[in-house]
Amino acid sequence: MDIGDRDIGDSPLLTDLYQLNMMQAYLRTGLTATASFEMFVRRLPPGRSFMMAAGLEQAVAWLEGLRFSPAELAYLERSGRFDRAMLDHLAGLRFTGDVDAMPEGTVFFPDEPLLRITAPLPLAQLLESRLINLVQFQSLIATKAARVMLAAPGKALVDFGFRRAHGAEAGLMAARASYIAGFAGTATVLAEMLWGIPCYGTMAHSYVQAHEDEIVAFESFARARPDNLTLLIDTYDPVAAARKVVALAPKLARDGITVQAVRIDSGDLVALSRQVRQVLDDGGCRDVRIFVSGGLDEVSIDAIVKAGAPIAGFGVGTALTTSQDQPVLDIVYKLQEYDGVARRKRSADKQTWPGRKQVWRRHAADGTLAGDVVSLDGDRQDGTPLLAPVMRAGQRVQPAPSLAEIRARAAAELAALPPALRDVTVAGAYPVTIAPALRALTAEVDRRIATHG
Amino acid sequence: MDIGDRDIGDSPLLTDLYQLNMMQAYLRTGLTATASFEMFVRRLPPGRSFMMAAGLEQAVAWLEGLRFSPAELAYLERSGRFDRAMLDHLAGLRFTGDVDAMPEGTVFFPDEPLLRITAPLPLAQLLESRLINLVQFQSLIATKAARVMLAAPGKALVDFGFRRAHGAEAGLMAARASYIAGFAGTATVLAEMLWGIPCYGTMAHSYVQAHEDEIVAFESFARARPDNLTLLIDTYDPVAAARKVVALAPKLARDGITVQAVRIDSGDLVALSRQVRQVLDDGGCRDVRIFVSGGLDEVSIDAIVKAGAPIAGFGVGTALTTSQDQPVLDIVYKLQEYDGVARRKRSADKQTWPGRKQVWRRHAADGTLAGDVVSLDGDRQDGTPLLAPVMRAGQRVQPAPSLAEIRARAAAELAALPPALRDVTVAGAYPVTIAPALRALTAEVDRRIATHG
Structure with a gap:
């Protein structure tokens, strides 16, 4: 896939055709005043107690680079769908609007805007598809990874899921989102670059299979890649292979090579890890840690940890990078204000709270999250406001935070979760209330629609 | 995301670190003979009766462009993980191997290889992660889309799912895979380019909301984007909005503008489509078709179609582009032969059939699929062989098929599905047998492993 001198992920044509249709209609009819769109979820995915915001930095980078290339403009002209005024408008288009958002790593709940775009209506409309695409996916994976973190406190967690992520960008963004949530790292090399x-990596079954003898495979691998040495022991029989590790370890040690860990990728991981631990301990390999992988998710990891299995770390693959049990975060991006007037969508089951909003979060004395209030922007409530200015008139208001800063925020958020939200096997509830002035505005908008709609 | 002058999707660093670790070990120990890896599934995802192969063209394009850029080589050197011989090897690496594969659009079943790579072991190993990543995702979505096709014969189906696809590449590849399976098109503009x-697109609720009056919104949109005009009628009340369409249509017709369709995006689609049909018919708008969308999948579409709702087409979004009910296709890529000797993985529940294989498909007299045999390559069976040469020594053996050719193949495959595989509400079974010589080889490999493993 190639669109010339830049990544396909940068293209403004990552949008639905109706956005361009509406842009042309807005331009023709002069509906070009300032609009505010907010991004939020109406409800949590089943089984989730909270969501963690991620993807803002990719969204901001996309907005900063927003431009139509000559090839893209030529294609749009060839399509015959757009008039000259529209094409000229697109040729000069840059992101000139404001962005307010919750920082990455922030925990959020339904009806809470996590991002607001304020810009001329045609521009704000164009952005919807890609902004949702970027933010929903990383938030989905950061949330999944946060749940794994809750299930495995103190364990080393590594993203193994690139191969079954939905394409390259998904695999890379999943590595980033899980790292934000507290994972130690990823197996995906390009994410490190x-x-x-x-980046972490050991060996695969194919390496063992390519040798006639398992212990020969172990030794040749150890000598070729001696740092952070982890040997995969379940190609044939994990317990027998652990005995081979015990036999090999002193020989490698004489050459300065330390077996750091063994990995088990299949079978009954609780039982096998105990048997392998016994073999390693009896063989003087007490410092060799056991790392496991293979079809794991937060629920199976929770069970393994609660069983007290002697496991130091988990590789989490497919279930993480696809958010397999809940692969969709139904984030929407809705017009909340146009030309200073609040708007509201009222279709069956799809109501929204109108106007530009802020989220206020209260904490208990021990720092635990105690409840949120969604208010109109400027209607001060108790607690800390969660949305902060990110861009003004198309420019960042401050440098992008480092991944380390984002990770620190996420860690603090997870540490502050109330007990009811920490159990990965049962969803818990959290109080989010709507401020009185926002309720009053909603009623007013409904009266206006009843008259004119 | 930016890695210089090419798309991130082209990078050979879209791989797991262990592949590079193993490459270095293979190079050091001289394990550089020819290996064959095959890609297959061990079982179908729950509820699926078949899978449809897709993504081969992206895989071949990635192989054709395989090279490490100076920036990538510099990063690998900085990482300190690799020796000079490895770095020099990577600097000159190109794909020089063979590819055999089922053409895109082919229906496949468990244990059937859909793609085989034959190349020097270090090279073949490197490719695993990205090849799986590309082929599993498009095959997952082509299959999901094929199921929607089975549920809605004769209806116009459009991919609406970009925004909740897992990133840009996922959204684009989902548009391609669903088009292969028979969709009429997509809403994603870049997929057309x-x-x-x-590419199809209408209008969103925000367009209606941005106007004080719904009928004013309809008229301004119609005049701005008159071709393929579809009006969204569920921002407030779909039946009331249908009356506005009836009132507006003659006025637009006088100016040469035809309302082609209305779209309903929420509510009880069967009941609403009947009420709206009645209003349109009574108002002389018999040619205005009804198009629906909003949280649809093949099961809900099947129910709507069976209820006889007067609906001409469906927009399918999130459920399609994430394959929401089954977001994972557990494709594996396994070493089957090294240096002329068959190999086999034997971990618990993860056995594979060894050797280089072919799939033979028999058809009944009426063309319906009648059963497959998996054999060793060269062990001729009844029926048609499904894997064909795609690349030899790094070069395509014939030009890439057009999307139209791939669509024609997929359509023929779907038409030939036996009745038991056509019901999207109940999974059906299909006979796949293992040829005697392949069973014999498997037993022989097991005896060899029992001696040496």
Whole structure:
């Protein structure tokens, strides 16, 4: 896939055709005043107690680079769908609006805007598809990874899921989102090159299979890649392979090579880890840690940890990078204000709270989250406001936070979750209330629609 | 995300670190003979009766462009993980191997290889992560889309799912895979620019909300984008809005503008489509078709179609582009032969059939699929062989098929599905047998492993 000199992910044509249709209609009819769109979820995915915001930095970078290339403009002209005024408008289009958002790593709940775009209506409309696409996916994966963190306190967690992520960008963004949520790193090499996310890797079954003898495979691998050495022991029989590790370890140690860990990728991980631990301990390999992988998710990891299995770390793959049990975060991006007047969508089951909003979060004395209030922007409530200015008139108001800063925020958020939201096997509830002035505005908008709609 | 002058999707660093670790070990120990890896599924996802292969063209394009850029090589050197011989090897690496595969659009079943790579072991190993990533995702979505096709014969189906796809590449590849399976097109503009997939788009609720009056919104949109005019009628009350369409249509017709369709995006689609049909018919708008969308999948579409709702087409979004009910296709890529000797993985529940294989498909007299045999390559069976040469020594053996050719194949495959595989509400079974010589080889490999493993 190639669109010339830039990444396909940068293209403003990552949009639905109706956005361009509406742009042309807005331009023709002069509906070009300032609009505010807010991004939020109406409800949590089943089984989720909270969501964690992620993807803002990719969204801001996309907005900063927003431009139509000559090839894209030529294609749009060839399509015959758009008039000259529209094409000229697109040729000069840059993101000139404001962005307010919750920082990445912030925990959020239904009806809480996590991002607001304020810009001329045609521009704000164009952005919807890609902004949702970027933010929903990373938030989905950060949330999944946060749940794994809750299930495995103190364990080393590594993203193994690139191969079954939905394409390259998904695999990379999943590595980033899970690192934000507290994972130690990823197996995906390009994620390390792009973002400095620590990269981990051992060996695959094919390496063992390519040798006639398992212990020969172990030794040749150890000598070729001696640092952070982890040997995969379940190609044939994990317990027998652990005995081979015990036999090999002193020989490697004489050459300065330390077996750091063994990995088990299949079978009954609780039982096998205990048997392998016994073999390693009896063989003087007490410092060799056991790392496991293979079809794991937060629920199975929770069970393994609660069983007290002697496991130091988990590789989490498919279930993480696809958010397999809940692969969809139904984030919407809705017009809340146009030309200073609040708007509201009222279709069956799809109501929204109108106007530009803020979220206020209260904490208990021990720092635990105690409840949120959604208010109109400027209607001060108790607690800390969660949305902060990110861009003004198309420019960042401050430098992008580092991944380390984002990780620190996410860690603090997870540490502050109330007990009811920490159990990965049962969804808990959290109080989000709507401020009186926002309720009053909603009633007023409904009266206006009843008259004119 | 930016890695210089090419798309991130082209990078050979879209791989797991262990692949590079193993490459270095293979190079050091001289395990550089020819290996064959095959890609297959061990079982179908729950509820699926078949899978449809897709993504081969993106895989071949990635292989054709395989090279490490100076920036990538510099990063690998900085990482300190690799020796000079490895870095020099990577600097000159190109794909020099063979590819055999089922053409895109082919229906496949468990244990059937859909793609085989034959190349020097270090090279073949490197490719695993990205090849799986590309092929599993498009096959997952082509299958989901094929199921929607089975549920809605004769209806116009359009991919609406970009925004909740897992990133940009997922959204684009979902547009391609669903078009292969028979969809009329997509809403994603860049998919039309890249591949010529027909693009459809109407208007969103925000367009109506931005106006004080719904009928004013309809008229301004119609005049701004008159071709393929579809009006969204559920921002407030779909039946009331249908009356506005009836009132507006003659006025637009006088100016040569035809309302082609109305779209309903929420509520009870069967009941609403009947009420709206009645209003349109009574108002002389018999040619205005009804198009619906909003949280649809193949099961809900099947129910709507069976209820006889007067609906001409469906927009399918989130459920399609995420394959929401089954977001994972557990494709594996396994070493089957090294240096002329068959190999086999034997971990618990993860056994594979060894050797280089072919799939033979028999058809009944009426063309219906009648059963498959998996054999060793060269062990001729009844029926048609499904894997064909795609690349030899790194070069395509014939030009890439057009999307139209791939669509024609997929349509023929769906038409030939036996009745038991056509019901989207109940999974059906299909006979896949293992040829005697392949069973014999498997037993022989097991005896060898029992001695040496």
